[in-house]
Amino acid sequence: MLPAALDDIKILDISQGISGSYCSKLLADFGAEVIKVEPLGGEQLRTMGPFFDDDPNPEKSLIHIVLNNNKKGITLNLETTSGARMFKKLVAQVDVVVENYHPGYLKSLGLSFEDLEKVNPKIVMTSITGFGQSGPYSDYKSEDIVAYAMGGVMAFSGTKDREPLKHGGFQSQYEAGLNAALSTGFALFGRDFDGKSQHVDVSVQEVVNASLVMNQPLFPFSGAVQGRRNPKGTMYTQIMPCADGYFVSQTGARATWDDQVRFYGKPELAEERFANPVQRLDHGEEFDSILLDATKGRTMKEMFKTASEEFQMLFGISQTPEDLSSCPQLESRNFYQEIDHPVIGKTKIPFRLFNITESPFQHRNSAPLLGQHNEEIYTENLGYSKEDVIRLRELNII
Template identity: 30%
Template structure:
């Protein structure tokens, strides 16, 4: 097998615990690209595979970064940094044959087609395992590879709707509201990355690969906190609560002088500290609100606890309240994205990283996985479609420039 690390011009050979692991990324948009990007951040060599005439349409998503020569998507770059890119037309015999050659040389393949699509192309797991028995085949889809809904098309909103999260979000007196980010895509990618690394460990131990089957619906379901057991144990159906919590108060959003804060001082200990912090320690002994159970009562919370907190908080800004709370009680400013990006703590955690786009360095979220043994290295730009055709096909599977030209003429790459 070709040792990719011996090539000094291999731009994605990055240090990290997954260094040397080779991944074929046949995914689009976010559910899939994010999964492989996390592994690229951890050192894996990720080869993004796109159709030569129809590349990942996330490349057209805003915001864009412009230079004199090009306009590139920062959205796309955020989920495809540190990768190589090749083009392959998997509907052509030549394209399929070339994928077979790549599969023989890699450890992992990630795809996010509707179940059955790869099988129709003759490129499903059963076919590919004949080429590489150790292959970890990760499949991300809306409803998974089994069950009556497996063949249904899906987007992120599908996962939020079918997984129950949408029905729980919003305010009690209004229709449900989707979560304000693509939580279905992101959750599926996170679980897929965990499952892929676990299956890779098993393949290294036993020599046998397997399918990692991750569903957006399944992933979203696990994000519903107590909703499942509330229903199975008590037949209680979770409904929108706004900023309230089903069994603890005060625990939510409260207004202050220049915005809102989250305050979660519902325990007796935190409540007593809070009362003292605002100069009214005797309120912790008030018989109407001196226990967690009393403060949770909806009427008591509305008539006694919330007005008291709003009176206290209204005299201070978010920053002042955070300074007062310090490490004594759970209180945090509800920050805008601008405030988060500029947060010194976020900077200290290296959570905004600079990635090259169109000749500029653009900040985007870094990795929340902090490993003490992993050094920090600069991030590589997201690749252009087919940017690494010559490098990958020559170095990994031994195809020379003449053969590449023939493949291009045949529409295979």
């Protein structure tokens, strides 16, 4: 096995929340040395649940533990003159800075890309914001639900008789972090050739909008706008109930319509009004009723296995977190990684986003405790004495 793909890269992550932390986590998992730089009271993720044993301890936030895995951690007050000066000294020693502050905030501290470029002419700075660093919306506040609305996904999510829906979780933030990690890699690759610094500007709105590869082109190509589906007669291809949960099924793959008929065990589905896709829409409510009757006594596990193995259908089941924790497919690909955290002990976390044969994800250490590596970084990297570190702590600089 080769050394980790990014084992010669050093990163300072001063971001708050999900997007920046996920970006630097992915880079850390491929071997980059990432130092998480937190405010003195800790970054936002430490206040986000769920918490281990339902104890709202900043060291027990499970999302913090997952997204800051494989990093070292220090505290530093960037809003002090000394803190900003110390940060610049660290910047001179690294390759990348990851941040997701509101545009203009770092400039007010003398820590903008232009400021850091003077300290390190080869620095790559990755900024993740709701609307990017420029444009009429760049100063507006944003969050996951705003990104979903402004990015276009909510416009066709849900049914026509109700308000648009947002997907569960914080998917736009994770998607932004993934794109930020990818673009940071591109910038580093380019730097290897020209030796120049780069500012990577990631807009969460643009990331979400760019994912609408089937929906967004409809308007400029044909003037069409995809709306939300009708509340009745449109369950097929959407989530449907069965005996112990929910499933989704679509046409395609190797399965013919006759295969669908045999799978559901309803001969009437072979009639032209259901076999013909156009006529199927006209008889949607009856079609849904037949499918619901066909599946009300069948389990997710049985249907998934039968549809996939016997009929080669496009078929999925709605897995819960409990289902995912024991999913044989994820287990076979070593998706989860056991870590040993100093506060919560041993646990498994989602880890391997993708596999690379010669330089795969590597687990080195669990997420740092607040300020865990202050003494190491400030003495070894910046040359301070242990007494200096104590004094800096007393002055609320670290």
